[in-house]
Each structure stands twice: as C-alpha cells, then as structure tokens.
Amino acid sequence: MIPREFAEYGLTRYAGVTESGLAVYVFPRPGLQTKHALLAVKFGGCDLRFTIRGKWKDAPAGAAHYMEHKMFEMPGYHAAMKLSAAGARANGFTSSDKTGYHFSCTEGFMEDLEELITFVSTPYFTEESVAKEQGIIAQEIRMREDQPGRRVRTELMKALYARHPVREGNLGTEESIARITPDLLYGCHESFYRPDNMVLCCAGNVDPESILSLAARLLPEKPRRKPPERDRGEEADLAPVRVRTETEMPVSMPVFLLGSKLPFVPEGKDWQRRLLLAELSCDLFLGEGSPLYAALYDGGAINRSFSAGVTDFPGGGVCCAGGRCRDPQEVLGRIVDAAETFRADRETVERFRRLQKAARGNFIMALDSFFDLCHTQADGHFMGFDGMESPMIRSGLEPEEAEAFIRETFRADRLALSVVRPTESGKG
Amino acid sequence: MEKITQRELLPGVRLCCVQTDRLRTGTFSVSFLRRLQQEDAAKNALVLNVLARGCRAWPDMRRLKAACQEACGAVVEPEYRQYGEILAAGFGAAFPDDPWLPAGSRNLERVIRLVSDLCLDPDTRGGLLRNDYVLSERQNLRDRILTAVNDKPTYARIRARALMCADEDYGVYPLGSPEEAEKITHLILTRHYQQMLAVSPVRLFYCGALPFEQVRDTVLDSFLTLPGGEERRMPETEIRDSAAVLRSETEYMDVEQGTLVLGCRLGGYVAPQEQPVLEVFNRYYGASHTSRLFRTVREQKSLCYSISSGCDRHKAVFTVTAGIAFDKRYEVMEAVLEELDRCRAGELIPEDLEAARVSAAAAYRMTGDKGGALDSFYLGQELLGSSARPEELAALALEVSPEDVIRMAQRVQPELDYFLRGPEKEAEA
Structure with a gap:
C-alpha cells in the first residue's frame, strides 16, 4: 500500500490495487472505536442500457437497486443478519452511478470485511427469492411516493431531461421491477460486479496491509472479459424539456425544486473543478449569507426549508434550489432577476473568500464521518478525481468564474420548476 | 482516552466537558431545560427562531452567517431535543477544532461567544424582542407545524402519541399548535424569553481538544450575564401505568x-x-x-x-x-x-x-x-x-x-x- 500524507488534516491515506484490479483505499484513524468499510460497485440507477457478454441489453428501471437488495441473500443465510449478529451495522444504497455495501463496527472488523467482500462477490438469485423481493421493494417504492421531496425531484428530472436515465429514478416502478428475473441479475453481476469495476474504502483503527491482503485473497481472479460498455444517454441541450411541472399531494404548502442542467464535462479533474465551482457558486448566490437569500427570507417568500446545491450523476448534473413556500413562481422570478444583475463586486468577493474558508472547515469536520470519507473517496475513484484534493482546487477558484457561472446557469431559458401542490386533504 | 468533567458553574448551570484529541470536529451546546406543555411549546420553539435571526453584535442573518463562516464554517443552529416530557431548547454548534486550524485561531472562543450572544444579547427594540422578527418567525413556525403532515411515518407517530397520551404533556407536539403560535406577540415572547433565562436549568456541553479549565473560563466569561437569583428547578416527566385495553x-x-x-x-x-x-x-x-x-x-x-x-x-x-x-x-x-x-x-x-x-x-x-x-x-x-x-x-x-x-x-x-x-x-x- 502506498501512503500519502495530508499533514494539515493529520491524516494518511493508503492506496493499493489487488492483482485482480480491485482498488483499495484505507484511512487509519487510531483512537476511535468505530471502524467502517464501503465496497462500491460502479453500477447504479442510471445504468439502464449496457453490454452483457458483448451484447447490448436494456434493463428495466430499478435493476441496480433490486440487485442491491438481493446481494445480501446468500445460500442459507442473509449477510446483513450475519453482520448484525456480529455487532456490525450493515446496509446498502443505490445511487444514480453506483451501488454501495457498507458496515460500521467496533470489534471483529476483519471478519466482517471478509463477509462483506464474500457476499458482494457471490451471486445467488432464485426464482422464488427474486419474486419475494418484489413485495418488499414495492412497499419501498410506495413509501418514496409519499415523500414530497422525492416526488418533486423526480418530476424535475423529467422536466429537465428528454432521454437521460436519471428521469427514471433509482428504484424504478412497480411495473418495471416486475420484469426483473434471476437471469438478468446474474448477467448484471457478471458484467459489473468485477474487481476492476469496484472500490473498497475503509476507515478507523485498521491495518491497511491486512485489508489489501484479505481483498487479494478473496478476489484473486482477474476478469477475462472487457468491462461493459454503457449508454447513459448524454444530452448536449441545456434547455429543459418543460419549464414547469406540477403534481398534487397531501402537503401543507407547496413544495418546490427548480433546477438548471450543468454542461456535460467528461469525468476527471475538469468535472471535479466544475462541481466545486457549481457548489460554491450556489452558496454564493443562494446560500444563507447571500443578499438574495436575505431579501427572500425577510420578505417571507422563503423560510428555513430553502436550500440550494448541486446533484450530479453519470453524464450530467443539476444546480437545484428549493424548499417549501407559498409562491414558487415568484421565487423563481426573483432568482432569474438577481442572476441577470449579479456582479462580483467587493462585498461579493469578500463573501466568496469567506465561503472558501468555511468550506475548508467543513471539509475538516467531514473527516470525522467515516461514511462520508469513504463515500467521497469512492466517488472520486469512479469519476477519475481525488476528493482529498477538493480543498486545494476550491481555494484556486476565483469570484469572476462564479459570476459567469451564476449568470449563465440561472437564466430563465435554462430553468425548470417542479412543484408539489397541496391536495384538499393535505391542507392544514 | 477521553477525560470527562462535569461541574456546576453557577446554581442550576452545569458544564459537561469531554476532552479528547481524537476528533477533528468540536461540539458546543447550551440547553435550557423546560417542561413540555401545551401553553409553552410554541413559545419555546419561537423564541429560539427569533434569537437565531440575529443579536446585537450580528443583527441579521447575513452578518450572523458571516460570523459563522469566519469561524471556519462553524454550524450554529437552534436545537430542540426531547427527553420524555423534558425539552432541551437551546443552540448547538459544530466547528473545526482548534488543533486542526492555524495556530492562534481560537475557534472555540469565537463559537462560545457567538452562542452566548445569540442566547443572552438579542437585538432588541425598547427592551423587547424585535416585532418584525417575531411576526416573521411566527408565520414560519405556524407553517412548520403544519408541515408535519409531509412526512407520513413521522406524522403517524405524532398522531399516535397525541392519541395515546391525550391528557398528558407527552402528547403535545414539541413545536406546539398553530393556534398557540398565532397568539404570541413580541411582548408575550419577551416575557417568556426572560423567564426562560431566569428559571430554566442550563446545561452546557463541550467536546473537543481543549482542557476543562480553559472551556470553563471561556464559558463563565461569556455567560456572565445569565440572570441569577431565582431557583432553577429541574422539570420532571410523569410516568403512567398502561391502560387495561388495547x-x-x-x-x-x-x-x-x-x-x-x-x-x-x-x-x-x-x-x-x-x-x-x-x-x-x-x-x-x-x-x-x-x-x-x-x-x-x-x-x-x-x-x-x-x-x-x-x-x-x-x-x-x-x-x-x-x-x-x-x-x-x-x-x-x-x-x-x-x-x-x-x-x-x-x-x-x-x-x-x-x-x-x-x-x-x-x-x-x-x-x-x-x-x-x-x-x-x-x-x-x-x-x-x-x-x-x-x-x-x-x-x-x-x-x-x-x-x-x-x-x-x-x-x-x-x-x-x-x-x-x-x-x-x-x-x-
């Protein structure tokens, strides 16, 4: 394992790769009781068209998430239960670009890690168990459908994109998951769950060399086939498909999310820089310390539920802002007006520098969250950048770049607005 | 190994200090312990939100946020925590701890000062909490109470608790009711605020690298204007036996x-x-x-x-x-x-x-x-x-x-x- 020291954070990261191609990163943190491991696979909700054994395949929406549920099932036992029995807290997640399996524990880390790598590399899907899972996932889908925050985001993506798979959502629908079969899951496992398409990240009072040795022993085989190709439907057009979308739910007041597509930049350091600029610009323009936020808040147009940020996914990203308010269209109008006249004047430049300082502090605090630390490392690995370099890159950004970004991104012809309005039964 | 020290600094005011060099994040909080009850719930929630709008040193959200950013991105927020029928209402802060910042940063001092200013030195008009802040936050609180319906599982738990404990304070929604919120004026809220400072037991907490003595001295210096003289009586939770039937x-x-x-x-x-x-x-x-x-x-x-x-x-x-x-x-x-x-x-x-x-x-x-x-x-x-x-x-x-x-x-x-x-x-x- 090759160490790299980040002296200003009192942190060393060890990096290595097994013969089979699995990338391993370890952040030793002696003194803390919690130990954490994340094994992530570059296969997520946006992977709906890809090659299996060289042939193009269209998968139903929700396939990666379905797979995540089923991976815990092993011949004769359930891996999450086994880890839980050992005192570990285990779980999985599916995002647009990856599936992650992780656990936290205080004792027996190496045994738990062995179980994690073993179950993620063991496909076991029967007709019966796959059919049984449909009921459980259908309940998860219904649960999400009752969440206005989810609904408003899903509808925004549909308003912004014509073809991109982010439109479909990571869980799919009850209809789409009904088409998932054991054969499809075996095919996905063979294509994506291969060492050179995965990354292992660990943090805590753990030994890097032992972790690399264990991973090498459990995943010895180098994949024989080429990695799968993917079609994620990249789109060049920055204009939304629809400028406004509305649904109704039992909520007390309108919930809204507005968004603007980020121009496509290939994975790598350029994408990292673009994301950091987008995040900082959102904070500068719409964050709590901005004049626009103050004007909207003081005038009662928004409340503390309002926030702005960036969501990214394979082949794209969206600058979003939203929350609960009485008149989402008014908020959108005020944002568009403010973007038109936005200037990097002296006060803005001072604020920009303060935000850079604060972002460095937030980065330091995030080092105490092992989940975030491992997650950021895995993200960077898959996207071709190093998350630990983010503070340095962020400190090199200039206010004039943010000005140009804000004026361009929050233009009326770039924005879509998604609103969930109250049904009669939801009104307070 | 961490070192834990708990001391009463003033009558009814206790500091719990966990000294550890293992974490990058420092934590500081101040909590006023109140009994959860229908007539006070909305006031407790509202007073914190009004205080969070600004204080004399940083009289609006922009300047307050700038102060947090200067404290290397410290996050300072109103906090309501419930323990049975006891509500711990106050402010919590998370910030990069001093050893991880350039020498002489004194970040903990900044944060303690910021929290104490928010609690003890509000931006008043004629000795009263600002009416414009009270009116604006009253509307926000009302909206937030009604928003409970948006998260269905949480809403179901709130309703179940209200029905099961209909004649107990435990059944009260911690943010109060829209009707109670509507009745609060800046005069009523100022009185409530003064009473909260004077009679509520106060709990201060710190977790970070600095030793107890240093934290205690900074806290005492910053919270010097906390009113004294009245007894700070600890609220209690009523525990009942079960009803006979489901x-x-x-x-x-x-x-x-x-x-x-x-x-x-x-x-x-x-x-x-x-x-x-x-x-x-x-x-x-x-x-x-x-x-x-x-x-x-x-x-x-x-x-x-x-x-x-x-x-x-x-x-x-x-x-x-x-x-x-x-x-x-x-x-x-x-x-x-x-x-x-x-x-x-x-x-x-x-x-x-x-x-x-x-x-x-x-x-x-x-x-x-x-x-x-x-x-x-x-x-x-x-x-x-x-x-x-x-x-x-x-x-x-x-x-x-x-x-x-x-x-x-x-x-x-x-x-x-x-x-x-x-x-x-x-x-x-």
Missing part, C-alpha cells in the same frame, strides 16, 4: 402506503441500570436486522419494507412502526403481537439474543466517536439519574440475561393500535 384508531389521508404504529407503555419507571436491558430487548425484538420483527414480518412474510421498534426510556414508552399495504393491517399487527408474546413466554433464540447484546454494546461504544451523540448521551444520563459512560453501558449490555429480556418484554403493554391509510375506496379496489 384500543384501535384509524385516520385517512391521500397516501400510497399505510403506516401502522403500535404504542405501548413499560408500566413504570425505567431505572438507570435497566437501560442496557431495554436496549438489548429493543434490538432483539424490533430494532436490528436480526430482530424478530425484521426476520418474520419483512423477510419471512414480505409484508413490508420498513418495520422497527423504538423506545423512550425517559417516558417508559415503547413503539413499533411499519410501512405497509392498506389491506395488511391486521396481518401485520397479529405478527407483531405474536412475536411480543413469544418474548414474554421466554421463547428466545439464543443466537439472536447474543446478536442483540453485541449490537447494543457496539452502538454504545460508537457513541464515543461523535461529539453530538455524546452531548445527547450525557444529558440523557443526567436526566435519568445516571452517571454511566458509554463503555460502561456497553459492558453491561453484554451481560444482559434471557431472564432480563423476558422481564422487559413482560413489561411492554400495548395500548394503541394506530393506522394512517389511504381512502377506503382505493383500498378496496
């Missing part, structure tokens, strides 16, 4: 999924030494992947995606919550009660019980790795009358016997079966 309630909303809540009581006070037993029982019965409810209701019967149990040891209340299809209510409830009966009858599965023990022990140990979790932990321990540390409770959890778990299960008395569901017609279709 009653059923159904409410309707336009939802895709139903939420079932089973509300139970533990038939009396949970003694400090019983905490690990309750924790192990909870994990064995419904709060882990190896729990009886997860294994049977979700994995064997595929009746739901989410099902879990939880307990409030301060009020001695135990709940089960499940997200289910509308037509599965009785099937799920039967399975939930059947598993409880098995525990009461001593039909325990030794491997799962051992899993519950080690999982509870690990959870206690992990508490020590997070400043915010330690803050809640030590305040909770004090309110229970315990001085136990997380590692001590972890050791006790490993010693919990099957008989302990059976006794705890026998204390669980179901009292309310509540179901939030979609309209009748949709369920029948």
Whole structure:
C-alpha cells in the first residue's frame, strides 16, 4: 500500500490495487472505536442500457437497486443478519452511478470485511427469492411516493431531461421491477460486479496491509472479459424539456425544486473543478449569507426549508434550489432577476473568500464521518478525481468564474420548476 | 482516552466537558431545560427562531452567517431535543477544532461567544424582542407545524402519541399548535424569553481538544450575564401505568402506503441500570436486522419494507412502526403481537439474543466517536439519574440475561393500535 500524507488534516491515506484490479483505499484513524468499510460497485440507477457478454441489453428501471437488495441473500443465510449478529451495522444504497455495501463496527472488523467482500462477490438469485423481493421493494417504492421531496425531484428530472436515465429514478416502478428475473441479475453481476469495476474504502483503527491482503485473497481472479460498455444517454441541450411541472399531494404548502442542467464535462479533474465551482457558486448566490437569500427570507417568500446545491450523476448534473413556500413562481422570478444583475463586486468577493474558508472547515469536520470519507473517496475513484484534493482546487477558484457561472446557469431559458401542490386533504 | 468533567458553574448551570484529541470536529451546546406543555411549546420553539435571526453584535442573518463562516464554517443552529416530557431548547454548534486550524485561531472562543450572544444579547427594540422578527418567525413556525403532515411515518407517530397520551404533556407536539403560535406577540415572547433565562436549568456541553479549565473560563466569561437569583428547578416527566385495553384508531389521508404504529407503555419507571436491558430487548425484538420483527414480518412474510421498534426510556414508552399495504393491517399487527408474546413466554433464540447484546454494546461504544451523540448521551444520563459512560453501558449490555429480556418484554403493554391509510375506496379496489 502506498501512503500519502495530508499533514494539515493529520491524516494518511493508503492506496493499493489487488492483482485482480480491485482498488483499495484505507484511512487509519487510531483512537476511535468505530471502524467502517464501503465496497462500491460502479453500477447504479442510471445504468439502464449496457453490454452483457458483448451484447447490448436494456434493463428495466430499478435493476441496480433490486440487485442491491438481493446481494445480501446468500445460500442459507442473509449477510446483513450475519453482520448484525456480529455487532456490525450493515446496509446498502443505490445511487444514480453506483451501488454501495457498507458496515460500521467496533470489534471483529476483519471478519466482517471478509463477509462483506464474500457476499458482494457471490451471486445467488432464485426464482422464488427474486419474486419475494418484489413485495418488499414495492412497499419501498410506495413509501418514496409519499415523500414530497422525492416526488418533486423526480418530476424535475423529467422536466429537465428528454432521454437521460436519471428521469427514471433509482428504484424504478412497480411495473418495471416486475420484469426483473434471476437471469438478468446474474448477467448484471457478471458484467459489473468485477474487481476492476469496484472500490473498497475503509476507515478507523485498521491495518491497511491486512485489508489489501484479505481483498487479494478473496478476489484473486482477474476478469477475462472487457468491462461493459454503457449508454447513459448524454444530452448536449441545456434547455429543459418543460419549464414547469406540477403534481398534487397531501402537503401543507407547496413544495418546490427548480433546477438548471450543468454542461456535460467528461469525468476527471475538469468535472471535479466544475462541481466545486457549481457548489460554491450556489452558496454564493443562494446560500444563507447571500443578499438574495436575505431579501427572500425577510420578505417571507422563503423560510428555513430553502436550500440550494448541486446533484450530479453519470453524464450530467443539476444546480437545484428549493424548499417549501407559498409562491414558487415568484421565487423563481426573483432568482432569474438577481442572476441577470449579479456582479462580483467587493462585498461579493469578500463573501466568496469567506465561503472558501468555511468550506475548508467543513471539509475538516467531514473527516470525522467515516461514511462520508469513504463515500467521497469512492466517488472520486469512479469519476477519475481525488476528493482529498477538493480543498486545494476550491481555494484556486476565483469570484469572476462564479459570476459567469451564476449568470449563465440561472437564466430563465435554462430553468425548470417542479412543484408539489397541496391536495384538499393535505391542507392544514 | 477521553477525560470527562462535569461541574456546576453557577446554581442550576452545569458544564459537561469531554476532552479528547481524537476528533477533528468540536461540539458546543447550551440547553435550557423546560417542561413540555401545551401553553409553552410554541413559545419555546419561537423564541429560539427569533434569537437565531440575529443579536446585537450580528443583527441579521447575513452578518450572523458571516460570523459563522469566519469561524471556519462553524454550524450554529437552534436545537430542540426531547427527553420524555423534558425539552432541551437551546443552540448547538459544530466547528473545526482548534488543533486542526492555524495556530492562534481560537475557534472555540469565537463559537462560545457567538452562542452566548445569540442566547443572552438579542437585538432588541425598547427592551423587547424585535416585532418584525417575531411576526416573521411566527408565520414560519405556524407553517412548520403544519408541515408535519409531509412526512407520513413521522406524522403517524405524532398522531399516535397525541392519541395515546391525550391528557398528558407527552402528547403535545414539541413545536406546539398553530393556534398557540398565532397568539404570541413580541411582548408575550419577551416575557417568556426572560423567564426562560431566569428559571430554566442550563446545561452546557463541550467536546473537543481543549482542557476543562480553559472551556470553563471561556464559558463563565461569556455567560456572565445569565440572570441569577431565582431557583432553577429541574422539570420532571410523569410516568403512567398502561391502560387495561388495547384500543384501535384509524385516520385517512391521500397516501400510497399505510403506516401502522403500535404504542405501548413499560408500566413504570425505567431505572438507570435497566437501560442496557431495554436496549438489548429493543434490538432483539424490533430494532436490528436480526430482530424478530425484521426476520418474520419483512423477510419471512414480505409484508413490508420498513418495520422497527423504538423506545423512550425517559417516558417508559415503547413503539413499533411499519410501512405497509392498506389491506395488511391486521396481518401485520397479529405478527407483531405474536412475536411480543413469544418474548414474554421466554421463547428466545439464543443466537439472536447474543446478536442483540453485541449490537447494543457496539452502538454504545460508537457513541464515543461523535461529539453530538455524546452531548445527547450525557444529558440523557443526567436526566435519568445516571452517571454511566458509554463503555460502561456497553459492558453491561453484554451481560444482559434471557431472564432480563423476558422481564422487559413482560413489561411492554400495548395500548394503541394506530393506522394512517389511504381512502377506503382505493383500498378496496
């Protein structure tokens, strides 16, 4: 394992790769009781068209998430239960670009890690168990459908994109998951769950060399086939498909999310820089310390539920802002007006520098969250950048770049607005 | 190894200090302990939101945010934490700890000063809290109370609690009601604020690298203007026995999924030494992947995606919550009660019980790795009358016997079966 020291954070990261191609990163943190491991696979909700054994395949929406549920099932036992029995807290997640399996524990880390790598590399899907899972996932889908925050985001993506798979959502629908079969899951496992398409990240009072040795022993085989190709439907057009979308739910007041597509930049350091600029610009323009936020808040147009940020996914990203308010269209109008006249004047430049300082502090605090630390490392690995370099890159950004970004991104012809309005039964 | 020091700095004002060099994040909080009650709930919530709008030194949100950014991105927010019928209302702060910043940063001092200014030195007009801030935050609070309906499982738990504890303060929504919020004027709120400062027990918490003495001196210096003279009486939680019968309630909303809540009581006070037993029982019965409810209701019967149990040891209340299809209510409830009966009858599965023990022990140990979790932990321990540390409770959890778990299960008395569901017609279709 090759160490790299980040002296200003009192942190060393060890990096290595097994013969089979699995990338391993370890952040030793002696003194803390919690130990954490994340094994992530570059296969997520946006992977709906890809090659299996060289042939193009269209998968139903929700396939990666379905797979995540089923991976815990092993011949004769359930891996999450086994880890839980050992005192570990285990779980999985599916995002647009990856599936992650992780656990936290205080004792027996190496045994738990062995179980994690073993179950993620063991496909076991029967007709019966796959059919049984449909009921459980259908309940998860219904649960999400009752969440206005989810609904408003899903509808925004549909308003912004014509073809991109982010439109479909990571869980799919009850209809789409009904088409998932054991054969499809075996095919996905063979294509994506291969060492050179995965990354292992660990943090805590753990030994890097032992972790690399264990991973090498459990995943010895180098994949024989080429990695799968993917079609994620990249789109060049920055204009939304629809400028406004509305649904109704039992909520007390309108919930809204507005968004603007980020121009496509290939994975790598350029994408990292673009994301950091987008995040900082959102904070500068719409964050709590901005004049626009103050004007909207003081005038009662928004409340503390309002926030702005960036969501990214394979082949794209969206600058979003939203929350609960009485008149989402008014908020959108005020944002568009403010973007038109936005200037990097002296006060803005001072604020920009303060935000850079604060972002460095937030980065330091995030080092105490092992989940975030491992997650950021895995993200960077898959996207071709190093998350630990983010503070340095962020400190090199200039206010004039943010000005140009804000004026361009929050233009009326770039924005879509998604609103969930109250049904009669939801009104307070 | 961390060093824990707890001292009374002034009558009714205590500081708990966890000195550790293992974390990058420092934590500081101040809490005013109030009894949760209908007439005060909205005032408690509103006063914090008004104070959070600005103080004399930083009179608006922009300047306040700038001060936080200057403190290297410190996050300072109003905090409401509930322990039974006791509300800990105040401000919590997380910030990069001094050893990880350039020499001479004195970030903790900045943050303590900021929090004390917010609490003790508001931007007033004629000695009263600003009317424009009160009116604006009153509207926001009203909206926020009504927003509870947006999160269906949480809303179902709120409703179940209100119905089960209809004539107890525990049934009061911690943010109060829209009607109560509407009645609050800046004059009423100023009086409430002054009374809160004068008579509420105050709890200060710090977790970070600096020694107790340094933190104490900074705190004393910053909180010097805290009014004295009146007794700060500790509020208490009323604990009731269970009702004799299990009653059923159904409410309707336009939802895709139903939420079932089973509300139970533990038939009396949970003694400090019983905490690990309750924790192990909870994990064995419904709060882990190896729990009886997860294994049977979700994995064997595929009746739901989410099902879990939880307990409030301060009020001695135990709940089960499940997200289910509308037509599965009785099937799920039967399975939930059947598993409880098995525990009461001593039909325990030794491997799962051992899993519950080690999982509870690990959870206690992990508490020590997070400043915010330690803050809640030590305040909770004090309110229970315990001085136990997380590692001590972890050791006790490993010693919990099957008989302990059976006794705890026998204390669980179901009292309310509540179901939030979609309209009748949709369920029948």
